[in-house]
Amino acid sequence: MCLKCDFTIHAAQHHFGWDNSFTPVLRTEPGRSIAFECNDASAGQLTAASTTADVATLDFSLINPVTGPVFVEGAEPGDILKVSIHGFTPSGFGWTANIPGFGLLAEQFTDPALKLWTYDARTLDPALFSDIARVPLKPFAGTIGVALATPGLHSIVPPRRVGGNMDIRDLAAGTVLYLPVEVPGALFSIGDTHAAQGDGEVCGTAIESPMNLTLTLDLIKQTPLETPRFTTPGPVTRHLDGAGYEVTTGIGPDLMEGAKAAVSRMIDLLCAEHGLSATDAYMLCSVAGDLRISCIVDKPNWLMSFYFPRIVFD
Template identity: 60%
Template sequence: MKGKKLHTIHSNHQHMSWCNSRTPAQVVAPGDEVQFEVIDAVCGQLSPESTVEDVENLDFDLVNPISGPIYVDGAEPGDSLKVTILGFEPSGWGWTAIIPGFGLLADDFANPSLNIWKYELGFETPCVFNSHARVPLKPFCGTIGVAHAEAGEFSTIPPYATGGNMDIRDINIGTDLYIPVEVPGALFSIGDPHCAQGDGEVCGTAIESPMGVTVRLDLVKGENLRFPRYVTPGPVSRHHDELGYEVTTGIGPDLMEASQNAVRGMIDRLMKLHKLDAAQAYMLCSVTGDLRISEIVDRPNWVVSFYMPNKIFQ
């Protein structure tokens, strides 16, 4: 785009809440690109040398920072902010943790666990999980959004109609994300970089990895979206279909309980088939398995399925 500029947002421009009164870190024009320096999901509290004790001592006031905000000139309530993911600057390492009190099966896993990953910088080689499995990489940022119309500070942990911690693995390189704008300038921020994640992120963490990210910001005037939408540049599955899947289900009148039971079933299968312990199986489900609603129309019970690709164990 003619006149496009590249802006850099440094790592000190990180904050821990969405707030429409926060001073912008940068003002950009529609069509400009913004390069965010390394974003770390826990503000440096974990490292490649970390142990499970570091998980126990995490300060949750420093979890899920976002970088920005970016004021997009001309953005007004009712517009959509179009965010295109252009690329990542990887660190070569990441982590997955079971954090007590957090995750889909928090009641089942009272003790913390930690897995440190090492990966090649091109994202092309699957990441080895304790010699048991090879997880394909697909980098994305879990938290992408804009400021709320309401005054005050809002946590970065949940998702909102304005985006936030959506943890959608398909919002990766080449994807166009459209977010409803609620305040002048939009006040865009981004964070929570991942190397890989299954749909559902069931243990509460993916392969969390400090990374830089570059995006292009543009506007769609007057779209009046209620919630974010996105367009992918091609196929979204990075799992390997050619060897099929192990699939477990949960069935009942409550979608949350059905989801929990589908994951519990897969943990049991992985323990039996691949000699994983329960914590390893739970973390592997989070980074590479997919939780899907299979049926939601035949009252009073719904069906949730959990898909684990056989290929990762070859």
């Protein structure tokens, strides 16, 4: 899988949630490169043969498996775990779903929906959504983190001060991520790999796709860090910028309501201009569009913007 990696951790070596009592699947010195095999976010419950009916029966106790954990020798509370992400080997299969009760507009989209994707894992050419839309790809890991000091099992779903399900699309090849260490060995895990996602992941899923990845784990000793930070190797939206954007807004005293309004208005625009169903437009927004805070200083109203890349329809 990786000729230059010191270790490989297979997809069967995964867990659900964060718990500092989990037994490490690997103990390694800092500076070693590791290959990880990662399952998709459904842990294989959704496959190329799945139908929309399978979305309604998902077992949420099996959502977002992460491969690991890895014990890094010498890691102590107060250290930083430096994660250098080298690259991804995608599978060519993915899925996007509207899961009832989940997502920014869950009250509006109450029925399950499923989009199955195939894409060229070698070239990463834009993936076909329909005969009028295709999505540029940018593989990354949605869930990446270390164990909490607080004992017990903690849900994998929300992001945390030690990382976790952050769903930041820029945690891609070349990015260096810094995570605060809270327990001896750090207990690092990674998974929830995506072929593409918009900022905000508004319907709750991206192009969820199993894939392999390689990274190096290093330590920065006794340098307290409150929450994750990262450095990118260059521009982060070049794959989407080429044809400009359509942008809708939401304005008001509540950021969440503004976010919902901006996304809803983009869904309306995509339906009107391209003949998409509302559900298809919602899922397309999740995998390709970016939700942004454009103004948060001019009270009493804040402004949210939703950017949708026109390149999807070129």
